[in-house]
Amino acid sequence: SFSMFSRVLDKFQVIFGNLLCPPSPVQTDVLTYNDMVKSGKRVIVAASEKPDCFKSSYRHSHLQQTYPWIWSSEYNIISPWANANEVSKLYTYLKEQMSFARPPNS
Secondary structure, eight states: OHHHHHHHHHHHHHHHGGGBOOOOSSTTOOOOHHHHHHHTOOBOEEOSSOOGGGOSHHHHHHHHHHOTTEEOTTSOOOOOOOOOSSHHHHHHHHHHHHHHHSOTTO
């Protein structure tokens, strides 16, 4: 429901406060970890889809105004999900992902 979802987002606001990183006003901008460190931000909250409880224009507007730090699915966040239920599988997955992210011998 709208109120339950709002309570969850309120908890994020209380717990992380100024550490929440709002999305860039220009979707083509690239945000790096260094940019976040320089601005004192540490947390990105991404929502893959707008929940049904925010489908009305009032509620959607309320969401954007009250929680401007939510990154919607409109932003292209590359963040693969391991979906592993065992530590060994997670380790294997992360090792494979790291090989794509870093050049050899680094």
